[in-house]
Amino acid sequence: MKYDSEINKRRTFAIISHPDAGKTTLTEKFLLFGGAIQTAGAVKSNKIKKYATSDFMEIERQRGISVATSVMSFEYRNTLVNLLDTPGHKDFAEDTYRTLTAVDSVVLVIDSVNGVEEQTRRLMEVCRMRDTPVIVFINKMDRDGRNRLDLLEEIEKELSLHLHPMTWPINSGKDFKGVYNLHDKTLLLFTANTKATEDESVVISDLSAPLLDEKVGEKDAAQLREDAELIEGVYGELDAESYRAGKTAPVFFGSAINNFGVKELLDTFIRVAPTPQPRETTIREVLPDEDKLSGFVFKIHANLDPKHRDRIAFMRICSGKFERNKYYHHVRLDREVRFSNPYTFLARQKDVIEEAFSGDVVGLFDTGNFKIGDTLTEGEDFYFTGIPSFSPEIFKEVINKDPMKTKQLEKGLLQLTDEGVAQLFTQHGGNRKIIGCVGELQFEVIQYRLLQEYGASVQFNSLPFYKACWITSHDKKKLDEFTRFKTGNIVVDKDGHLVYLAQSEWFLDTERRNNPDIEFHFTSEIHKEAVD
Numbered sequence: 001m002k003y004d005s006e007i008n009k010r011r012t013f014a015i016i017s018h019p020d021a022g023k024t025t026l027t028e029k030f031l032l033f034g035g036a037i038q039t040a041g042a043v044k045s046n047k048i049k050k051y052a053t054s055d056f057m058e059i060e061r062q063r064g065i066s067v068a069t070s071v072m073s074f075e076y077r078n079t080l081v082n083l084l085d086t087p088g089h090k091d092f093a094e095d096t097y098r099t100l101t102a103v104d105s106v107v108l109v110i111d112s113v114n115g116v117e118e119q120t121r122r123l124m125e126v127c128r129m130r131d132t133p134v135i136v137f138i139n140k141m142d143r144d145g146r147n148r149l150d151l152l153e154e155i156e157k158e159l160s161l162h163l164h165p166m167t168w169p170i171n172s173g174k175d176f177k178g179v180y181n182l183h184d185k186t187l188l189l190f191t192a193n194t195k196a197t198e199d200e201s202v203v204i205s206d207l208s209a210p211l212l213d214e215k216v217g218e219k220d221a222a223q224l225r226e227d228a229e230l231i232e233g234v235y236g237e238l239d240a241e242s243y244r245a246g247k248t249a250p251v252f253f254g255s256a257i258n259n260f261g262v263k264e265l266l267d268t269f270i271r272v273a274p275t276p277q278p279r280e281t282t283i284r285e286v287l288p289d290e291d292k293l294s295g296f297v298f299k300i301h302a303n304l305d306p307k308h309r310d311r312i313a314f315m316r317i318c319s320g321k322f323e324r325n326k327y328y329h330h331v332r333l334d335r336e337v338r339f340s341n342p343y344t345f346l347a348r349q350k351d352v353i354e355e356a357f358s359g360d361v362v363g364l365f366d367t368g369n370f371k372i373g374d375t376l377t378e379g380e381d382f383y384f385t386g387i388p389s390f391s392p393e394i395f396k397e398v399i400n401k402d403p404m405k406t407k408q409l410e411k412g413l414l415q416l417t418d419e420g421v422a423q424l425f426t427q428h429g430g431n432r433k434i435i436g437c438v439g440e441l442q443f444e445v446i447q448y449r450l451l452q453e454y455g456a457s458v459q460f461n462s463l464p465f466y467k468a469c470w471i472t473s474h475d476k477k478k479l480d481e482f483t484r485f486k487t488g489n490i491v492v493d494k495d496g497h498l499v500y501l502a503q504s505e506w507f508l509d510t511e512r513r514n515n516p517d518i519e520f521h522f523t524s525e526i527h528k529e530a531v532d
């Protein structure tokens with residue numbers, strides 16, 4: 001197995017949570033440990049000063065929220081870590097769900113004050129379906145959080161996950177004194193030092209030693225002794241196999257913004273997290289140590305660097321070795337393609353690479369050849385399965401507010417909708433442009449980016465549709481007739497395919513019943529084209 005040593009060095013994971021739990025803040029601290037950045041930008045708390053490294057889009061900086069997944073790589077203790085920071089808001093969940101197909105494990109962040117929230121539940125459902133290994137980080141211990149035992153019970157119950165505490169906190173909020181590392185038997189005293197990457201822990205191999213009372217006071221020392229005994233009695237050592245099978249989740253307590261308790265997580269992650277895993281395709285399972293390259297595109301981003309106007313397709317490598325300037329087989333286009341400038345990501349910086357291996361995410365400069373779900377191989381024809389596709393649920397007409405910028409607008413609409421989170425439709429036989437999305441906030445992002453990246457100013461008018469159906473028929477006359485009668489509901493997608501926009505389920509059912517010669521299609525998995 002030629003590439004074993006490369007594969008064993010790699011860990012690829014995503015950080016997920018409900019909005020605002022602290023994913024981007026945690027990402028920054030991880031990058032500090034990897035030496036990838038020198039200072040972490042204070043997320044949201046100080047809008048004007050520095051900015052989060054992974055929230056690099058202008059809109060993310062202004063709002064202090066993440067609207068798209070960022071990819072970052074760093075090396076820590078001879079391990080190559082590929083980290084994907086996802087957006088928490090449900091309107092951007094599409095991006096997050098696709099990202100989950102490109103990683104081998106996740107870190108789930110939980111806000112100690114809010115506990116399990118709506119998006120936490122949804123994201124964990126997806127992880128449970130795939131048995132994705134999970135590490136839990138209970139964040140914001142510097143705030144008056146909930147009772148720790150209650151919190152753990154809630155997480156276990158709501159997320160159907162066995163938890164295994166790896167560190168244990170001493171109080172929270174104003175009284176937060178630190179965490180005791182149950183694995184290393186060390187005590188980490190809380191300091192609000194956001195930059196520290198060095199360990200400042202005290203070794204307390206015997207909890208009954210008076211040193212503990214000295215450090216945290218008699219009362220808290222007594223409580224910790226009691227808690228630790230209880231936890232060790234119940235849980236024992238972490239079963240790494242059970243974690244990798246997605247059954248047990250190690251739990252850490254800390255405060256991301258204070259870079260507290262983060263190193264403990266990272267050290268355990270390096271020790272137990274899975275190396276790049278096999279992946280299912282339409283014909284067989286692909287193993288990471290196969291000789292031949294395979295990989296799939298899970299994300300596309302236009303104008304990643306506004307100065308260069310380049311569009312990048314993010315590809316997760318699933319097997320073999322990816323090489324610069326080598327020809328690969330683009331399965332959907334049935335064409336050989338090569339890349340002279342493949343990138344890896346160090347936050348905003350991009351580095352051209354010569355080679356990459358299973359687990360890596362490479363950025364491919366794209367001139368319009370890629371769609372989400374596309375697969376590259378060395379000749380074999382298959383697609384990776386499980387990459388979700390969403391049908392739009394909200395439809396709005398695009399109103400051009402600046403006729404001088406019509407050209408820029410058209411270009412912007414085409415390029416931004418190529419990213420795959422919004423779909424562009426054009427009125428059949430007309431010029432009106434309609435955008436379909438899953439989340440309301442997507443429209444704000446598009447409006448903002450059209451202005452920032454293309455100088456085009458638009459407004460959106462809501463339309464009363466709820467679903468898009470691609471229509472086909474073997475009887476061309478019937479299809480023509482239908483489109484003529486339903487003019488107001490018929491649009492074409494970017495590839496010129498006819499689409500019927502339905503006002504409601506009732507309308508859709510009625511039309512299907514009344515037009516048995518017309519087939520209504522819904523997208524399911526993305527690689528299967530909507531229209532056959």
Ligand SMILES: Nc1nc2c(ncn2[C@@H]2O[C@H](COP(=O)(O)OP(=O)(O)OP(=O)(O)O)[C@@H](O)[C@H]2O)c(=O)[nH]1
Binds near residue numbers: 019087140
């Ligand atoms: N008190 C406290 N605040 C924190 C901590 N960690 C993060 N925050 C704050 O929580 C807010 C949200 O942090 P982010 O890192 O942007 O959260 P996120 O999960 O990336 O949010 P989305 O990407 O929008 O879902 C910011 O104001 C942070 O400063 C912490 O340990 N303690």
Ligand SMILES: [Mg+2]
Binds near residue numbers: 023025085087088
């Ligand atoms: Mg974020």
